[in-house]
Amino acid sequence: MVKKEQLEFHNLKFHRYFNDIEKAAGDIESMLKSDYRLSKRTIALLLLQDDEEIKALVKKKEKSFDDIDSIIKKTRESCPEPLQYLIMLEHQGKVEKILREVVKNHEKEESSIEQWLDNITIRPLTGIPILLLVLYFGLYKFVGQFGAGTVVDFIEGNIFEAYVNPWINRLVVSLIPYKPVQELLALDYGIITLGIRYAVAIILPIVGTFFLVFSIIEDSGYLPRLALLVDRTFKVIGLNGRAVIPMTLGFGCDTMATLVSRTLETKRERIIATLLLALAIPCSAQLGVILALLSGRPYAMAVWVGFIFLVFLLIGYLSAKILPGERPDFYMEVPPLRIPKLNNVLEKTFSRMQWYFIEIVPMFILASVLIWFGKITGLFDFIMNALAPVMSSMGLPKKAAEAFLFGFFRRDYGAAGLYDLQKSGALNGVQMVVASATLTLFVPCIAQFSIMVKERGIKTALAIVGFIIPFAFISGIALNWMLNTLGVAL
Amino acid sequence: MDCCKSRKSIFSFLKKNFIDKKNEERSETKKHKLILVGTPNVGKSVIFNYLTGSYVTVSNYPGTTVEITRGTGKIGDEMYEVIDTPGMYSLIPITEEERVTRTLLLKEDPDLVIHVVDAKNLERMLPLTLQLKEAGLPLMLVVNMMDEAERLGRFVDIEKLGKILEIPVAATAAAINRGMAEFKRKVADYGKKRAA
Amino acid sequence: MKALDENGISLVELEVGEKAIIAGIEAKDKKKMSKLLALGVLPGMKVKLLQKFPSFVFKVGNTKIAADESISRNIMVRKD
Ligand SMILES: Nc1nc2c(ncn2[C@@H]2O[C@H](COP(=O)(O)OP(=O)(O)OP(=O)(O)O)[C@@H](O)[C@H]2O)c(=O)[nH]1
Ligand SMILES: [Mg+2]
Numbered sequence: 098m099v100k101k102e103q104l105e106f107h108n109l110k111f112h113r114y115f116n117d118i119e120k121a122a123g124d125i126e127s128m129l130k131s132d133y134r135l136s137k138r139t140i141a142l143l144l145l146q147d148d149e150e151i152k153a154l155v156k157k158k159e160k161s162f163d164d165i166d167s168i169i170k171k172t173r174e175s176c177p178e179p180l181q182y183l184i185m186l187e188h189q190g191k192v193e194k195i196l197r198e199v200v201k202n203h204e205k206e207e208s209s210i211e212q213w214l215d216n217i218t219i220r221p222l223t224g225i226p227i228l229l230l231v232l233y234f235g236l237y238k239f240v241g242q243f244g245a246g247t248v249v250d251f252i253e254g255n256i257f258e259a260y261v262n263p264w265i266n267r268l269v270v271s272l273i274p275y276k277p278v279q280e281l282l283a284l285d286y287g288i289i290t291l292g293i294r295y296a297v298a299i300i301l302p303i304v305g306t307f308f309l310v311f312s313i314i315e316d317s318g319y320l321p322r323l324a325l326l327v328d329r330t331f332k333v334i335g336l337n338g339r340a341v342i343p344m345t346l347g348f349g350c351d352t353m354a355t356l357v358s359r360t361l362e363t364k365r366e367r368i369i370a371t372l373l374l375a376l377a378i379p380c381s382a383q384l385g386v387i388l389a390l391l392s393g394r395p396y397a398m399a400v401w402v403g404f405i406f407l408v409f410l411l412i413g414y415l416s417a418k419i420l421p422g423e424r425p426d427f428y429m430e431v432p433p434l435r436i437p438k439l440n441n442v443l444e445k446t447f448s449r450m451q452w453y454f455i456e457i458v459p460m461f462i463l464a465s466v467l468i469w470f471g472k473i474t475g476l477f478d479f480i481m482n483a484l485a486p487v488m489s490s491m492g493l494p495k496k497a498a499e500a501f502l503f504g505f506f507r508r509d510y511g512a513a514g515l516y517d518l519q520k521s522g523a524l525n526g527v528q529m530v531v532a533s534a535t536l537t538l539f540v541p542c543i544a545q546f547s548i549m550v551k552e553r554g555i556k557t558a559l560a561i562v563g564f565i566i567p568f569a570f571i572s573g574i575a576l577n578w579m580l581n582t583l584g585v586a587l
Numbered sequence: 588m589d590c591c592k593s594r595k596s597i598f599s600f601l602k603k604n605f606i607d608k609k610n611e612e613r614s615e616t617k618k619h620k621l622i623l624v625g626t627p628n629v630g631k632s633v634i635f636n637y638l639t640g641s642y643v644t645v646s647n648y649p650g651t652t653v654e655i656t657r658g659t660g661k662i663g664d665e666m667y668e669v670i671d672t673p674g675m676y677s678l679i680p681i682t683e684e685e686r687v688t689r690t691l692l693l694k695e696d697p698d699l700v701i702h703v704v705d706a707k708n709l710e711r712m713l714p715l716t717l718q719l720k721e722a723g724l725p726l727m728l729v730v731n732m733m734d735e736a737e738r739l740g741r742f743v744d745i746e747k748l749g750k751i752l753e754i755p756v757a758a759t760a761a762a763i764n765r766g767m768a769e770f771k772r773k774v775a776d777y778g779k780k781r782a783a
Numbered sequence: 784m785k786a787l788d789e790n791g792i793s794l795v796e797l798e799v800g801e802k803a804i805i806a807g808i809e810a811k812d813k814k815k816m817s818k819l820l821a822l823g824v825l826p827g828m829k830v831k832l833l834q835k836f837p838s839f840v841f842k843v844g845n846t847k848i849a850a851d852e853s854i855s856r857n858i859m860v861r862k863d
Pocket of ligand 1: 316627628629630631632644646648649650652653667672731759762
């Protein structure tokens with residue numbers, strides 16, 4: 098708590114300025130003639146504290162703005178400290194007086210186990226190993242192996258392939274005599290057998306397990322601690338530690354994360370974060386599929402992680418160099434570590450899954466319809482053929498173009514396409530890494546793009562996408578070339 | 588976060604009783620408006636969920652809520668439109684999401700503004716209460732996180748605080764559902780007094 | 784006690800684990816100042832420095848705050 102005599106001294110030192118400010122506020126108040134919803138006194142005080150938005154508002158509404166402005170300037174010049182500081186001190190004095198009457202403190206320290214946990218998460222020497230453990234168990238073991246492996250295999254194999262698909266196919270074929278309509282609903286690319294299957298059997302288990310782990314991490318209060326740990330690294334890419342929150346959320350869903358990048362302070366940071374989310378942060382569905390694809394090949398996994406991380410740092414670094422603006426500040430309140438409440442964790446996981454599901458199902462259906470349309474008109478084959486040279490320059494089979502085409506609709510859809518491709522045994526280790534890496538970088542999905550437009554404006558959004566598409570393919574070609582030149586077998 | 592509207596999750600739907608539903612439609616026309624404001628990470632969204640029975644994201648870090656969320660709930664005999672806002676440190680915004688809240692206060696005409704504060708950090712948070720009161724808003728104070736404050740050996744004389752500030756004050760530990768019924772009653776009382 | 788109007792030293796000059804009283808906020812950069820005010824870093828409050836690397840972490844009242852050097856530097860403190 099505040100030492101009484103010190104505070105009073107401080108207030109004493111500035112006391113006469115408090116009177117000046119009061120007087121200026123009173124004068125301005127009497128000059129404000131319009132209605133502002135908030136009291137005139139508040140508007141006057143905000144004006145004195147240089148609030149640009151309020152200034153613009155008052156300028157528009159009051160004829161006497163110039164007189165008001167000169168009062169502000171005069172008051173500012175007569176005070177030794179910024180008015181905002183002095184006004185805050187005045188409030189603080191009042192609050193102190195109130196609290197002396199209503200608060201009783203028998204100061205107790207937080208428990209030693211709390212202090213210990215807090216310490217080990219924020220010291221680099223222990224904090225980094227803890228981060229790696231969280232990533233290994235939370236992401237790799239639980240999301241990658243359990244969610245994307247065990248659960249997906251079960252729903253895919255034991256439910257869809259064993260029962261749903263054959264049953265639907267038989268039903269559709271027996272009920273509907275027209276081949277094109279059969280194909281729209283079922284068979285290889287049908288709404289149910291492809292669209293719904295991707296959504297329910299592949300995406301949902303992965304997204305669900307990710308959000309479960311992420312909710313626990315969020316509720317524990319770990320993220321602000323991670324933020325302070327990585328601040329220095331993030332400064333290199335033009336961001337500050339606070340950006341760790343949208344970035345990690347991006348591993349769940351980049352669309353949500355783009356919205357959350359609002360919490361970043363400068364426009365420059367928001368643009369860099371949006372770009373990196375669109376380019377180098379795979380969403381949970383993508384991540385899960387890729388972890389599952391590569392989980393049998395640790396070296397391939399290492400190459401993929403290393404490559405994406407490198408792109409993340411490099412593009413971040415370059416955009417920080419190119420975009421004008423000052424170095425961001427890092428300051429953040431670190432809340433106490435709390436034990437996650439089961440109820441909240443479950444409710445949050447379910448509500449996010451629900452949100453995600455409602456978001457993706459129409460897109461998946463639409464994608465199925467478009468692919469169906471493309472197939473019967475021959476457009477699909479045409480595009481596949483057109484993409485064939487690009488695929489072959491990355492060392493990929495022509496059929497891989499399918500995954501990229503899917504990826505246009507949704508990141509996760511593309512990843513799911515990759516999953517199917519790998520299951521058919523069409524790819525070797527190098528090809529899998531190249532395809533995974535390119536698909537990770539490749540276009541943000543439509544939902545993410547629309548949020549990018551909404552939050553950053555159409556020009557920025559288009560510029561970002563215009564950069565990403567060629568960049569993704571060039572990276573794929575470069576990676577393929579590198580791996581082949583070095584003669585790596587993964 | 589989690590886009591736009593508070594959505595009743597399957598989970599809360601299962602828990603929730605259906606009685607509120609009918610009232611919702613009946614009194615659509617004369618709904619009271621209640622805005623929750625306060626510093627980030629003090630429990631505004633927990634309280635929003637409690638009042639509306641819906642679910643908006645609650646997490647343990649500042650900056651969870653970045654958009655305005657509207658919901659409805661019955662308090663006393665009246666229907667309220669309840670608005671959850673992104674946290675703000677003072678009336679002068681620094682980040683984008685703080686600006687969202689300030690803009691809302693400049694635009695809306697609420698029947699009640701509830702300032703939610705953390706009992707552990709009253710020194711830091713009451714200045715905003717004074718600012719909000721000064722702004723002429725119909726104000727109520729919720730001193731939340733009483734459980735954690737008590738664990739640190741802090742006790743707050745809620746009644747006296749209300750007398751000094753001349754506004755209704757409630758003490759809660761929203762996350763463990765402590766003091767919430769009493770808080771709701773105080774909101775209802777305030778509504779009645781205002782109507783009279 | 785030292786002369787009260789002396790502004791003291793910057794928080795970043797404290798040792799880890801040291802306690803002090805906040806004497807004021809350096810206001811050369813008004814933006815940085817308003818961030819500190821927002822977090823409730825105000826004169827007269829007790830502060831304890833918990834960590835310096837990779838970021839500064841300190842406790843003011845019951846609040847833990849993490850900040851980089853350029854922000855923390857603006858907090859002036861006085862040792863008792
Ligand atoms: N111990 C305790 N924890 C609480 C209490 N109320 C809320 N919390 C926790 O505090 C954290 C923040 O709660 P939120 O409701 O997300 O806070 P908010 O004010 O909406 O935060 P922003 O959206 O960031 O502005 C969560 O982890 C809650 O579980 C309480 O009374 N006691
Ligand atoms: Mg919230």
